Amino acid sequence: KLVNAANIHVNLGGVSMEMNPQKVLDMETVALDDTNSELIIIDQTLLPGETKYLRLTSQGEIWTAIYELQVRGAPAIGIAAAYGAYLGIKNSAAADYDAFYAEFKKVKDYLATSRPTAVNLFWALDRMEDCVKCNREKSIADIKTALRKEADDIKAEDIWVCKSIGEYGLTLIEPNIGILTHCNAGQLATAKYGTALAPIYLGHEKGYKFKVFADETRPLLQGARLTAYELKSAGVDVTLICDNMASMVMKNGWVQAVFVGCDRVAANGDAANKIGTSGVAILAKNYGIPFYVCAPTSTIDMNCATGQDIHIEERKSEEVTEKWYATRMAPTDVKVFNPAFDVTDAPFITAIITEYGIAKPPYNKSLTEIFAKKDAA
Ligand code: MRU
Secondary structure, eight states: OOTTGGGSOOOOTTOOEEOOOSOGGGSOSEEEOTTSSOEEEEOTTTTTTEEOEEEEOSHHHHHHHHHTTSSOSHHHHHHHHHHHHHHHHHTOOOOSHHHHHHHHHHHHHHHTTSOSSOHHHHHHHHHHHHHHHHTTTSOHHHHHHHHHHHHHHHHHHHHHHHHHHHHHHHTTSOTTOEEEEOSOOSGGGSSSSOSTTHHHHHHHHTTOOOEEEEEOOTTTTHIIIIIHHHHHHTTOEEEEEOGGGHHHHHHTTOOSEEEEOOSEEETTSOEEEETTHHHHHHHHHHHTOOEEEEOOGGGEETTOOSGGGSOOOBOOTHHHHTSSSSSOSSOTTOOOOOBSEEEEOGGGOSEEEETTEEEOSSHHHHHHHHHHHHHHO
């Protein structure tokens, strides 16, 4: 059920309502509707100016929503893809398991092409495939029900995961410090709380008075449009800065810790996150500020040996040249390089905070231990 959806523009048809005054923490980023036939998402490309819910029914609509960043952030992408797999196969008329599985595989493979970097997408789709296989002795109707439940579980687990990351994160910091974050790894990127923003939200609930600096995060401004918006709506002291101001803010002594989310962590601890993150890590090291990567185990890819194995998405040049102005921001036909992510090398990362504990260098060892802890849980 969508929380507080009643006073927000819900039905689509292209009309949207103005900015809503509610706390983003009270909203759901991704939800299946009561009839199990529509995926409801907040269109994040319109925030903070408009809060508009999209109702998606087909795998094609869900693919587009992920590709266009209407739903974004690694965990939220995984949840949307899981529901996409369910909705994509829900009306299958397959008469037997083999036909059903073949159809499912097509849906899965299609959704897997929506974005390449966040491993949560592939992790969630693999979980959905495992669910089909585990239930192969059941009727097709029962497999469909199991798939819906699996997607619900992926979402429900994410709430626990983010809270746990927040609690571990809080053990690393003092109340009332300055914190810098990049991109958006908050409520809007997850089922609840976020990853990098979870320690901030949990500390805020305890009465801590963090001063948060949100990098605007060019070119798509997730920091300005989403992080500043959600922290402000929660009453957290947040200051928006342009990406190129982080060095000055750190040099001034205003930042005691950096928290970022990530899209994929390799086995050696190299971590891919929103473009610009590696620069922040290098600055943090220069100024002696701890740099923490918040990563659910669903974001850790032990099959990638190092960051060099991570596929970095490149997006269209228009995001850089003409996205935010009515007129172009750059000469016509100028060459553009627009990678959506970069890799922060493990030596710049003070610790990786997961739902099963805090991994410290050397990461090959500590991440393996985190997975052992998960397996034992
Ligand atoms: O391109 P985006 O907006 O999906 O990029 C999001 C990020 O880089 C986040 O930091 C990451 O996915 C972690 S979200 C908890």
